[in-house]
Amino acid sequence: MTRTASEQVVIVGGGFGGLMAARSLRRTPVRVTLVDRRNFHLFQPLLYQVATGGLSPGDIASPLRHVLKYQKNATVLLAEVTGFDLEKRNVLLRGGERLDFDYLIVAAGVSHDYFGHDGWGRIAPGLKSVEDAIDIRTRIFLAFEKAERAVDSEEQEELLTFVVVGGGPTGVELAGALGEIARETLRHDFRRINPGDARILLVEGASRILTSYPELLSRKAQRSLERLGVTVLTNTLVTSVNERSVDIKAGDNIRSVPAQTVLWAAGVRGSGLGGILVGNGRSGMDRAGRVLVNPDLSLPDFPGVFVIGDLAVVNNPGSKPLPGVAPVAMQQGRYVARVIDRTVRRKSPPAPFRYRNYGSMATIGRAAAVADFGWLRLSGYPAWLAWLFVHLMKLVEFENRVLVFIQWAWNYVTKNRGARLITSEHRSSDR
Amino acid sequence: MTRTASEQVVIVGGGFGGLMAARSLRRTPVRVTLVDRRNFHLFQPLLYQVATGGLSPGDIASPLRHVLKYQKNATVLLAEVTGFDLEKRNVLLRGGERLDFDYLIVAAGVSHDYFGHDGWGRIAPGLKSVEDAIDIRTRIFLAFEKAERAVDSEEQEELLTFVVVGGGPTGVELAGALGEIARETLRHDFRRINPGDARILLVEGASRILTSYPELLSRKAQRSLERLGVTVLTNTLVTSVNERSVDIKAGDNIRSVPAQTVLWAAGVRGSGLGGILVGNGRSGMDRAGRVLVNPDLSLPDFPGVFVIGDLAVVNNPGSKPLPGVAPVAMQQGRYVARVIDRTVRRKSPPAPFRYRNYGSMATIGRAAAVADFGWLRLSGYPAWLAWLFVHLMKLVEFENRVLVFIQWAWNYVTKNRGARLITSEHRSSDR
Numbered sequence: 001m002t003r004t005a006s007e008q009v010v011i012v013g014g015g016f017g018g019l020m021a022a023r024s025l026r027r028t029p030v031r032v033t034l035v036d037r038r039n040f041h042l043f044q045p046l047l048y049q050v051a052t053g054g055l056s057p058g059d060i061a062s063p064l065r066h067v068l069k070y071q072k073n074a075t076v077l078l079a080e081v082t083g084f085d086l087e088k089r090n091v092l093l094r095g096g097e098r099l100d101f102d103y104l105i106v107a108a109g110v111s112h113d114y115f116g117h118d119g120w121g122r123i124a125p126g127l128k129s130v131e132d133a134i135d136i137r138t139r140i141f142l143a144f145e146k147a148e149r150a151v152d153s154e155e156q157e158e159l160l161t162f163v164v165v166g167g168g169p170t171g172v173e174l175a176g177a178l179g180e181i182a183r184e185t186l187r188h189d190f191r192r193i194n195p196g197d198a199r200i201l202l203v204e205g206a207s208r209i210l211t212s213y214p215e216l217l218s219r220k221a222q223r224s225l226e227r228l229g230v231t232v233l234t235n236t237l238v239t240s241v242n243e244r245s246v247d248i249k250a251g252d253n254i255r256s257v258p259a260q261t262v263l264w265a266a267g268v269r270g271s272g273l274g275g276i277l278v279g280n281g282r283s284g285m286d287r288a289g290r291v292l293v294n295p296d297l298s299l300p301d302f303p304g305v306f307v308i309g310d311l312a313v314v315n316n317p318g319s320k321p322l323p324g325v326a327p328v329a330m331q332q333g334r335y336v337a338r339v340i341d342r343t344v345r346r347k348s349p350p351a352p353f354r355y356r357n358y359g360s361m362a363t364i365g366r367a368a369a370v371a372d373f374g375w376l377r378l379s380g381y382p383a384w385l386a387w388l389f390v391h392l393m394k395l396v397e398f399e400n401r402v403l404v405f406i407q408w409a410w411n412y413v414t415k416n417r418g419a420r421l422i423t424s425e426h427r428s429s430d431r
Numbered sequence: 432m433t434r435t436a437s438e439q440v441v442i443v444g445g446g447f448g449g450l451m452a453a454r455s456l457r458r459t460p461v462r463v464t465l466v467d468r469r470n471f472h473l474f475q476p477l478l479y480q481v482a483t484g485g486l487s488p489g490d491i492a493s494p495l496r497h498v499l500k501y502q503k504n505a506t507v508l509l510a511e512v513t514g515f516d517l518e519k520r521n522v523l524l525r526g527g528e529r530l531d532f533d534y535l536i537v538a539a540g541v542s543h544d545y546f547g548h549d550g551w552g553r554i555a556p557g558l559k560s561v562e563d564a565i566d567i568r569t570r571i572f573l574a575f576e577k578a579e580r581a582v583d584s585e586e587q588e589e590l591l592t593f594v595v596v597g598g599g600p601t602g603v604e605l606a607g608a609l610g611e612i613a614r615e616t617l618r619h620d621f622r623r624i625n626p627g628d629a630r631i632l633l634v635e636g637a638s639r640i641l642t643s644y645p646e647l648l649s650r651k652a653q654r655s656l657e658r659l660g661v662t663v664l665t666n667t668l669v670t671s672v673n674e675r676s677v678d679i680k681a682g683d684n685i686r687s688v689p690a691q692t693v694l695w696a697a698g699v700r701g702s703g704l705g706g707i708l709v710g711n712g713r714s715g716m717d718r719a720g721r722v723l724v725n726p727d728l729s730l731p732d733f734p735g736v737f738v739i740g741d742l743a744v745v746n747n748p749g750s751k752p753l754p755g756v757a758p759v760a761m762q763q764g765r766y767v768a769r770v771i772d773r774t775v776r777r778k779s780p781p782a783p784f785r786y787r788n789y790g791s792m793a794t795i796g797r798a799a800a801v802a803d804f805g806w807l808r809l810s811g812y813p814a815w816l817a818w819l820f821v822h823l824m825k826l827v828e829f830e831n832r833v834l835v836f837i838q839w840a841w842n843y844v845t846k847n848r849g850a851r852l853i854t855s856e857h858r859s860s861d862r
Contacts, residue, residue, distance in 0.1 A: 039853045056487030058850030065620035075622045078576040145509040189496035419489030422470045
């Protein structure tokens, strides 16, 4: 190694992709700055557990500084990125500060997409952040509380109807957890209502849920959900959302479902930083606002600038886009770190990025799941055990594993969800 | 038992007093309605751990419905009490609903007191609710983040100065935890600042901290705090608080301490419900807004109406008021339940309430505490072990004990505080 550790790598976003990129650069002679507007990494695959009162936010969050504390070449910056100057090679932060870079990795992720109906967001929250999860948790448990106090039976029905929009893994996990809450968790908790009477609808536009899975697993997942009391509506679109009902359309048939709790798991859209990076209005993005990148994940015309994770889509019209899951982001983070390492060391670039799919899984309630490892497909209890094992193993890297495991075991045995706090945004001194 | 279970007991507040009263009435032939504006009981003695990132809110909260789920004569109502009609014997809820009662137990607790400077509340939050704790947690960890980014050394000093106002148990616990955060938790986390340089001031108006403890234990507590880097200022009053500094007065000497983080643990004031109960402006309250009650904890002139816990003060000019701690509230809850039980069963009333003091304790950082059992006084590590044991035993009743214990053991070994999330009040869809 003859070069000094002077080249600067700026990573925007401390999710799975950004954090993995930072860690993979630990032996590369560069200075790494990880910028995030939050001070923690979030284990998003378990966020639905926070939204449904099974885990606390602290159980699935790891302070970024803590994860990188012993990595001497890494600095964490709590800041919001507001712009990029790719010609002058710097990143603009809120407040006016600029960070120079030699290499830039943008891993800013995605947010919800309401397909043009942004007003629905206030009524039907999506699940991306800790705040979203706490908001959803409050809505779910408050609906039962309000139903207990409701005098009007029509209002009670609205309050006890939960609509989950979108039959992907998040929608399936939310609906399954809701089924469990209504049938198990709250079983003996109320005196005037029977929580088991709650209606839970999972609405999916395609002909089956979990479309990225083999058809057999979709069917098994649907059956598991139905056993938990969830009504699965496929080939059904949501056409309107308001505070007391949802309009759904199946074929030519539109009907209104009275429901006060609507959860949105239907679509994602690339972070606004993608547009800022490639210039809004310019080409360079797909319809979902994701940034088109070269096969080595670099931005066309800007070598040394990379986009990874959910925000990136490899510009290869023939191939299927990669799923928006943690393993893709992590493999991309590791890959880009390798590209940078080899460039810094003046070695030949590696072969284009290729995703190695080790399998995917989704869980349904407290003892069922579907898992597709390609060579092996599981459903029901064995899939759930596999899901539990994989997620605990993954959590170990961010050292919350023991706690989460205990919490889970506890919830499993007691059928309780201790973290079902209804909190507000006000401090007691404000009251 | 010849009476039918028709008499109605309404309990306002699900803290230690109210919840204990509800549980103690489980075999009494009455219907019990517990009203709280939150859906959970909070284990307040550990709230400072949430405020300092050691535990998550879910770890110290128990859903009230869950605690009372198998108590058939008890109903939980999530509602806000806005008034009382003691003549007609009913309680008014926000929204207009009224709850009739034969017996009423008001256990609404206390909030912060800024001694007439209510504007300080926005700058110097107190610690009573989960939201307070999360606000304080955000302020503490954000201050270190901002200091890391500060370019101006004066601003950096302001950001790294923490003032805790009030040297009672809460103030001592907060200051001790701050010392530990600065010296241990964040030790390797920053690159530009040394968190160990943080100044932590504990300001107390009296001549010593922990005035309710024997003098020897106060001295030992002060020494333990000083070992954690806390500066203890006794005989010192806070005369002004603004966003960038605090004015403190010792004797005739007033000086300004530049500090952006000020935590308030100086005084409490009875819940506003106390005033509503006895009629604001009337006598019937002490100077701190606590309700004066008869020796059997009933309201003068209103038999069957009781006030317990922090909100109550027994009208007995000769005696010392009871401390505002959980054991007092719990014993009072149990006592009032007994009064009601004996009245319902037409037995003679019990002897006036007498508090049995089994001891008091306060913890300082991760391995020191003071404990006063009357017959035994402990400090340092043995006191900390006693503190740990007692608090875990107490938590068992609300079944979070296992988790909290694991979390503590984990924090103790790793010196980490995993729950140090900086969260905002906005959902991601709002952005």
